[in-house]
Amino acid sequence: MKTEKGQRKAAQRAGAKSGERHFEGLGVSPGVAIGPAHLREGQVARVPEYAVPATKVGAETRRFEAAVDKAVRQLEKIRRKSESFHGTSAEELGYLLEAHLQMLSSRRLREGVLSRIAERLNAEAAVAQEIESIAAAFDAVEDAYLRSRVSEIREVGQRILRNLTERGFAGFGDLDAGSVILAEEVTPADTALMDPGKVAGFACALGGAEGHTAIMARSLGIPAVLGAPGVVGGISPGDLVIVDGSEGLVVVNPTKKRLAAYRKRQDEQAKEAKALARLRGLAAQTRDGTRLLLQANLELPREVGQATAVGAEGVGLLRTEFLFMNRDDLPDEEEQTEILTGMVAGMGGQTVTIRTLDVGGEKLASSLGGHLGESANPALGLRAIRLSLRAPELLEAQLAAILRAGAAGPIRILLPLITSVEELRATRVILEKVWRRLKRRKVATAKSLPPLGVMIEVPGAALAADALAHEADFFAIGTNDLIMYTLAIDRGEERVAHLYNPLHPAVLRLIHFSVDAGLRAGKGVSVCGEMAGDPRYVPLFVGLGVRELSMSPKALARVKDRVRRLDAVAAARLASELTILNDSGEIARLLDLFNARL
Ligand code: PEP
Ligand code: MG
Numbered sequence: 001m002k003t004e005k006g007q008r009k010a011a012q013r014a015g016a017k018s019g020e021r022h023f024e025g026l027g028v029s030p031g032v033a034i035g036p037a038h039l040r041e042g043q044v045a046r047v048p049e050y051a052v053p054a055t056k057v058g059a060e061t062r063r064f065e066a067a068v069d070k071a072v073r074q075l076e077k078i079r080r081k082s083e084s085f086h087g088t089s090a091e092e093l094g095y096l097l098e099a100h101l102q103m104l105s106s107r108r109l110r111e112g113v114l115s116r117i118a119e120r121l122n123a124e125a126a127v128a129q130e131i132e133s134i135a136a137a138f139d140a141v142e143d144a145y146l147r148s149r150v151s152e153i154r155e156v157g158q159r160i161l162r163n164l165t166e167r168g169f170a171g172f173g174d175l176d177a178g179s180v181i182l183a184e185e186v187t188p189a190d191t192a193l194m195d196p197g198k199v200a201g202f203a204c205a206l207g208g209a210e211g212h213t214a215i216m217a218r219s220l221g222i223p224a225v226l227g228a229p230g231v232v233g234g235i236s237p238g239d240l241v242i243v244d245g246s247e248g249l250v251v252v253n254p255t256k257k258r259l260a261a262y263r264k265r266q267d268e269q270a271k272e273a274k275a276l277a278r279l280r281g282l283a284a285q286t287r288d289g290t291r292l293l294l295q296a297n298l299e300l301p302r303e304v305g306q307a308t309a310v311g312a313e314g315v316g317l318l319r320t321e322f323l324f325m326n327r328d329d330l331p332d333e334e335e336q337t338e339i340l341t342g343m344v345a346g347m348g349g350q351t352v353t354i355r356t357l358d359v360g361g362e363k364l365a366s367s368l369g370g371h372l373g374e375s376a377n378p379a380l381g382l383r384a385i386r387l388s389l390r391a392p393e394l395l396e397a398q399l400a401a402i403l404r405a406g407a408a409g410p411i412r413i414l415l416p417l418i419t420s421v422e423e424l425r426a427t428r429v430i431l432e433k434v435w436r437r438l439k440r441r442k443v444a445t446a447k448s449l450p451p452l453g454v455m456i457e458v459p460g461a462a463l464a465a466d467a468l469a470h471e472a473d474f475f476a477i478g479t480n481d482l483i484m485y486t487l488a489i490d491r492g493e494e495r496v497a498h499l500y501n502p503l504h505p506a507v508l509r510l511i512h513f514s515v516d517a518g519l520r521a522g523k524g525v526s527v528c529g530e531m532a533g534d535p536r537y538v539p540l541f542v543g544l545g546v547r548e549l550s551m552s553p554k555a556l557a558r559v560k561d562r563v564r565r566l567d568a569v570a571a572a573r574l575a576s577e578l579t580i581l582n583d584s585g586e587i588a589r590l591l592d593l594f595n596a597r598l
Pocket of ligand 1: 215317319358457477478479480481482528529530
């Protein structure tokens, strides 16, 4: 009998005969999307053409050179990241990238463009015209190989043109509904612009499973595959694409048979979602009566409706990064107040935990450019609370907006990337100052100062959790960063994604220690990293004494289902066994066995 992998290979061979192509990557957001390809790195539709003043020729030249340098960096990044992939598509991609890099550094291209700019033509038109003249020269030669490179020359030209014309955060407004986006890279800010009514799914060459692009795709319910190097070449706009976000597979131009099988899978998933929706009105309670609070993580204002629709009992984590993305300027206190107030009011009296800005690392906010600066190690650099304390005017505006949003319903304030009690104290001083100022201004605010809690997401904070528990009003355990910093694995990096292990004994010990420290001090402890939304880990958290889990609204029904099958006493026994094991394989085996019996 053939193994599953064997069957898949055989199916791929059969498909290959019919023009079907397969690309493997990381399935980061489950579900199946079927739709026409929309190539993110597509054609620049209109190339502007104008005369530059003689005094601006130098600046225009530098603009061209910057666009070429950026193109080289883009290609090198993809090449570096795709080196560890195997298979023919990765190999083909390697040759293609090499050829593109060579073209970018060709003297003919550079000198041709520069002489056109010297004649006062703008950089975009100079590139477009020079590329067409090179393409025409190649097209005219006898040699079939050289002729075949014409399309590559045009692709290189398009890359430079995109870099020259792009505003950096182009939206997806012009998509046909139901499209599948294929791209080199999709950033969290790009994902924030995706409308699930229009984007059926997406796949890209770069990205890891726990980065923010993946988290946002899951929370929007958009099937996605990341880290699939081949998806950036040789596909035409409009080709039919299947994104299998559960298996990490992208199929281009599927056979009829495969298409039918995937349509069947889509129907089954829709039925399953309907069955889970019936859990909405039921309590999140174990069989032996332990009550859990299941809350929502929100990334965007439009998710408030989803959170209430699935019966979330409040918001355990409102990430405020969206306020700072896809824009050049900073949102002021008024704008932040208005948006946050809408979200708090939308939760209809349920508590909303609002986290202060957590940018830096992989989460970049375009509006903060000058504040963030460059860092050789962004994950260890000026980010999150460190940035807020360094730029107190930003923090004050944000705290004022949060306190004012508290007039619309109960709130809590959460601080990201805390490593010490000093950071908590410094923030509390600023919070109290802002509170007094608002009182003097007589603006509407929360009735009393809201609870101030800390994320436990750095090993140092977990190990000092007993100290933090004295001063923080609550804990929210961020397993995403906690795993990253404990195991030294970049959560957004596809080449080390296989080492990102939530069940590593070190991770479990840190979670165990933090939960105990928080509970001993009588403080609320919730888990709001991605582990909280995975039913597999429910017995572990319940067994450790966690009673609050916060997750993407999309994950809530499945987690509730697992809670309702569970016996809390048995879970406690399991957790005490798991936390003394030294081997993550053994931990996983026991946990999966326990889950299988539920
Ligand atoms: C975490 O790190 O687990 C977390 C919830 O925060 P974020 O994913 O926003 O970094
Ligand atoms: Mg985090």
